[in-house]
Amino acid sequence: MPSPTCPPRRRLLLGATLGALLPALPVQAQKVATPSPRAPEIVQIVDISASQLDVSRDFLIGSRAAWQDFNARGGMRGRPVQHTVLEVDGSPASLRQALDSVRASPQCLALCGTAGDRTAASLVQLLGQEALDIAHVAPWLHQDVIAGAERTFPIFASxxxxxxxxxxxxxxxxxxxxxxxxxxxxxxxxxxxxxxxxxxxxxxxxxxxxxxxxxxxxxxxxxxxxxxxxxxxxxxxxxxxxxxxxxxxxxxxxxxxxxxxxxxxxxxxxxxxxxxxxxxxVVPMVTSSLPIVRAYRETLTRLFDEPPTPQSLAGYIAARYAQEVLLGLEPAATRAQVLQAFQKRSVLDLAGFRISFQSQRRTSAYVTQSMLGANGRILG
The missing domain is CATH 3.40.50.2300 (Response regulator)
Structure with a gap:
């Protein structure tokens, strides 16, 4: 039975209006790409609990589009990258099970694009407690300061x-x-x-x-x-x-x-x-003329029958950030080498979306704002 504090959206909205809008998310550990079993792997953990599904769904679509396009363009120096999606239900036990799966997968080079915010924050804390040296890249994370975040590399505004x-x-x-x-x-x-x-x-x-x-x-x-x-x-x-x-x-x-x-x-x-x-x-307007946004719209149109949204653009940018770092490594790079590469926190310009750091802190917070007007128009 739902908690008395559970918003009515779970019954009235998600099951009705949103149900028609949400395609099935991947089953746990479903492989989005189909390279060889020993291909380098990137794992994305997504929270599909009712309160997080809205963001997770769109964020995942953007990430999927970016990884499929990356492999179509040659992947990691000629080797396709396996994009594995692990679903969690928002519980600590579910998240720990997902992390255990990552630990048991030596070909997994990094975690990328964890969504939504609560699961991303919980994963930061869990990585701080676990003896698992792996990069946690570009999560949908908006907390400014979290203890144990040495392995996490956020790129979006707090x-x-x-x-x-x-x-x-x-x-x-x-x-x-x-x-x-x-x-x-x-x-x-x-x-x-x-x-x-x-x-x-x-x-x-x-x-x-x-x-x-x-x-x-x-x-x-x-x-x-x-x-x-x-x-x-x-x-x-x-x-x-x-x-x-x-x-x-x-x-x-x-x-x-x-x-x-x-x-x-x-x-x-x-x-x-x-x-x-x-x-x-925390990303440019989806109608922007920035090259990164134009590339996102073109890729999304080509691969998915989905309208552009800020959340899926964020998922696309998260994957693109990870790809840029991976392209600087050898295809046989280890998990430790990938972590070291992200720890350098090099300045990157992702076709107009700039990511920079000062020491361990991100310094290039990108924030825009839109308004929904009385006539139903969205103004940037």
């Missing part, structure tokens, strides 16, 4: 960078208070300490809200004293439910979603037309 960008773009840095709405009580427990720290760094008082029932009811229950600007921590269908509840509010609200929110899907799910919704993105 929540702090996303929130700061959103507030600057709205010209509201001077506001005294920011409301933060968590999609569920468990997400409040998981993310509130980090969000509180971010609010302190930005000089803001924080007013937290979490549902003890449907998110639509939470939207209805807000009072005139609730801050006008609300940061939403959660996924797309949860945000759709919350904004529908805001329709009965007299006070104008502004909702800021982070990179887990897909505005195209939000529009399809019936988002309230009375509430402006902004969402940060």
């Amino acid at each position: 929540r702090q960078e996303q929130i700061a960008h959103a507030l600057r773009s709205l010209s509201v840095i001077g506001v005294a208070e920011l409301g933060v709405v968590y999609a569920s009580a468990p997400e409040q427990v998981l993310y509130h300490p980090e969000v509180s720290r971010i609010a302190r760094d930005l000089g803001l008082r924080l007013a937290p809200y979490a549902p003890n029932g449907p998110l639509q009811q939470l939207g209805r229950r807000l009072t005139p004293q609730t801050p006008a600007i609300l940061l939403f921590i959660g996924g797309t269908p949860e945000l759709a439910q919350f904004t529908l509840g805001l329709e009965q509010q007299d006070r104008q609200r502004y909702v800021i979603g982070l990179a887990d929110v897909n505005l195209q899907t939000l529009n399809q799910l019936g988002q309230s037309r009375n509430t402006p919704v902004m969402a940060t993105q």
